[in-house]
Amino acid sequence: MKKDPKDQLSNYEYQFIGKPVPRHDAWDKVFGRTKYADDFDMPGMLFGKVLRSSYPAAKILSIDTSGAEKMPGVAAVLTAKDVPNNETVTRFGQTHQVGGFEGLYRVLADKKVRFMGEAVALVAAETEEIAEEALARIKVEYEQLPGVFDPLEAMNPDAYQVGEGDSNIICNYQVRKGDVKEGFSRSHVVVENTYRVPFVEHAFLEPESGIAWIDDSEIITIRVSTQVIEHFRDVADVLGIPHNKVRVIAPMVGGGFGSKEDITVETFLALLTWKTGKPVKMTWTREGSIISSSKRHPYVMKYKTGATRDGKLMAMEAQLISDAGAHVYLSPWVLLYSTVDATGPYDIPNVKVDSYTVLTNNTFTSANRGFGAPQVCFAYESQMDELARRLSLSPLEIRKRNYLRKGDALATGRVLEYGVETEKTAIKALEALGEPSMPSSPTEKIGQGLASGMMSYGRMTFLHDTSRSYVGIELDGSVTVRCGVQDIGGGQASSLASIAAEILGVPMEEIKVFIGDTALTPIAGTTTATRMLYMSGNATLKAATEVKKSLLPKAAEMLEASPEDLVFRDKKVFVRGAPARAIPLADVVKACAADGVQLYNVAQFNAPFRELIDFKTGQGQVFPDFTFGSHAVEVAVDTETGKVRVLKLVACYDVGQAINPLSAEGQIEGGALYGLGYALTEEVILDKGITLTPSFSEYLVPTSVDAPHVKTIMLESRDGAGPFGAKGIGEPSCNSIAPAVANAVANAIGARILDLPLTPEKILRSLQKL
Amino acid sequence: MRKLINVTINGVEYELGVKPNLTLLDLLRYEVGLTGTKKGCETGECGACTVILDGKPVTSCLVLAVQANGKKILTIEGLEKDGNLHPIQQAFVDKGAIQCGFCTSGMILSAKHLLEQNPSPSEAEIRKSISGNLCRCTGYQKIVQAIISVPGRTEK
DSSP: OOOOHHHHHTTOOOSSTTOOOOOTTHHHHHHTOOOOGGGOOOTTOEEEEEEEOSSSSEEEEEEEOHHHHTSTTEEEEEOGGGOTTSEEEEOTTOSSSOOSOOEEEESSOBSEEOSTTOEEEEEEESSHHHHHHHHHTOEEEEEEOOOOOOHHHHTSTTSOOSSSSSOSEEEEEEEEESOHHHHHHTOSEEEEEEEEEOBBOOOOSSOSEEEEEEOTTSOEEEEEOOSOGGGHHHHHHHHTSOGGGEEEEOOOOSOOTTTTSSOSSHHHHHHHHHHHSSOEEEEOOHHHHHHHSOBBOOEEEEEEEEEOTTOOEEEEEEEEEEEEETSOTTHHHHHHHHHHHTTOSBOOSEEEEEEEEEEOSSOOBOOOTTTTHHHHHHHHHHHHHHHHHHHTOOHHHHHHTTBOOTTOBOTTSOBOOSOOOHHHHHHHHHHHHOSOOOOSSTTEEEEEEEEEEEEEESOOGGGOOEEEEEEEEOTTSOEEEEEBOOOOSSOHHHHHHHHHHHHHTOOGGGEEEEESBTTTSOBOOOSOTTOHIIIIIHHHHHHHHHHHHHHHHHHHHHHTSOGGGEEEETTEEEETTEEEEEEEHHHHHHHHHHTTOOOEEEEEEEOOOOOOOOTTTOOSOOOSEEEEEEEEEEEEEETTTOOEEEEEEEEEEEOSSOSSHHHHHHHHHHHHHHHHHHHHTOOBOEETTEESOOSTTTSOOOOTTTOOOEEEEEEOOSOSSSGGGOOOOTTGGGTTHHHHHHHHHHHHHSOOOOBSSOOHHHHHHHTTOO | OOEEEEEEETTEEEEEEEOTTOBHHHIIIIISOOTTSOOSOSSSSSOTTEEEETTEEEEGGGSBGGGGTTOEEEOGGGSOBTTBOOHHHHHHHHTTOOSSOTTHHHHHHHHHHHHHHOSSOOHHHHHHHTTTSOOSSSTTHHHHHHHHTSTTOOOO
16 A cells, blocks of 8 residues: 555656745735635625524524515525525535435524524625615514533433434444453553533634626536535535536635535525525625634543553543534534544553534534544543653653554554654654743743644545546646645645646646636545545646656657656656756647647546444544644743743654645644644633624634744655655644643643643632632 | 715725725725735734735724725735735745735735834744734744745844
């Protein structure tokens, strides 16, 4: 399975891969020219608005829209009865009709509302002001219901039923390996704790937005800020029209972090344009976004971990309960990630995991950078430090005695067949952290912390994930890539340019990558699951290699050399070792065109296809591969105020092969701060279903003065499943920050805090000063 | 009822009839068509809509268009000269300070104002000057490094 990069490049030094170069989309962005979703208008367009529920749990007794409909300038008022297929059971983002899970997606609330902010009615009007006024004139009569807001309560058989089923528990997985009873009996130390992590807001800077119109061939076209253009299928199903009558275009996205993986404005826009025949634009306010879009799952995690006197892990038992909020969405998938990752990157002979995701009347939860991995990482890495403390071992030593290595199996039986460099990442991160600083005041205590983590890249293998890419070479030697990726800021498009440039020897600026259009670019799947480089990078590599292969015979003939001796570089083809024997690439292309040689290739890359795992034992393969890494941090805790300052932060990851080190480093730095917000300040607070943090004044995203300097160390094992041996880094980069900070705080103050975020209040409580 | 205002945007004079409740942000984006200024929160918290108004950075979502009457406005579109990048724009490109790009316009304008006021800011001064501009992608590090690297900045 392991790819040797030499196979692809005949042992020739890379020209573009691994070189820090500006991203090809950077120029338009600094000029302010990039047209994001809300930057695009259509003549005669209407403005769409959403009426949201006033209660987290209530019966809808009646909806009277007549007052709104009568208003001049109002073009449409829609409620659930106007939606052809309001309650579709969709398989989000899947390209194959496989899988055991279904995400229930309801376009508009019908009969019952399940969370505060749920969409109840839609309006399209000539101006935003008229649309706003029309919303105020829709009369909805509610009968309030008690609701349930705590997932543990919601698990009771007699709890309030959030949905229409007879249980709030959506799904349950189990992992069974060995015999935990036996494992604990052979442990000298057993640590038991219950950890809690909060709701988190994605806080991308670009609110949900899009515009829809019906084009001149009756196609409903939606230009939308999304991570998944393949929702065109879901939109078509909602309208009850053929899939090929809906087109979705994704412009550059102003941040996604998972929340634009689910449908946001697409179905609303499609319905309004379909009803009115006119273009309709909809952009959510920040408050609308925070109260109605998905959140990261809060978890309650009971962990029991046992080890021998010399620190060898013997058994781990975990119960994971996640709050799915009011609708299913991706909760079962997120829970599966947590379940598989529950042991962390450790070899444990006896494992028992029971996980549940539960409906409540809170805001729904779904994908958020890390997709269930950071929650359990906080728990298992806190446990490791507690074991180390009890055994008087260093945090590094206990981990070294238990890290999984290449060829080892996870508790789910999956053997790790690609690079596993976790130990190296931990050693290097700690080395770079150095000696502890001196406190800057008598009330300040310094602490250092380490945490390692693993997170998959690539989607779950039972989804049978595929991607495709078109690479074509033009008569002047410039290159066109067409690939249906969504670029959410991670350089998803630019990395494809790097790959094509490397294979065809054409400078980056002469490669044009067309992305994100279901009508014009080959379907490449979702920009989620840290899969884009792995999947579409491999597809592009394959297509570019095929194009090169098709040019080789002619080039060899023209240079009177053997094809295997030819090098493509700087838009020239030359004989290896004799760069003077060169001809312009354009001449080769023209000669090939004259001979009728195919100048393009559309390649498909298939991830490993596996069947669903056994939900009672957890045995089977769920992911193609994992990215491993470690964070080391140093904090200063003020014992008078409870304030934590992060003084040093080191992130060390094995990225396999950095395609563009500038971009990969950017992911690691950004991921570190994303995780730091999780550790210290970020929490969406809900009081009986009502969001108390609906703006950036209450929801505290780290600013530039909160951000420490991040030292990034990238290891390159060249042993990943991606192109040139790359692994994925987007999501894994935020995984182990929170536990590293928690471990550092525990090291500083001698008390462990089990709940995120680590607010001054919690720290003072743990110091018994409150 | 519309009010007549005169504004100079990126050196071009405009005479515009605007509603009294129109924000400067919406004027720029939807009336003048300068969409490089971004709308992220409309409550002055994210800084994505930062423009320079008579030499000072403002969050244009909190300024009414009528308040800009008789004033000069600089937006991201006014920074390039004859298609050439301003040195701060070039630094952002070179240092990889751009990911999704949604905060970029506001960041660059905040940085421009800083460097005009203080040609040799320390890292702490740079971080403070952009602390009203949220970025969710980069962790701010490459943005800070880009501003540090702008030619003409002298080490303190």
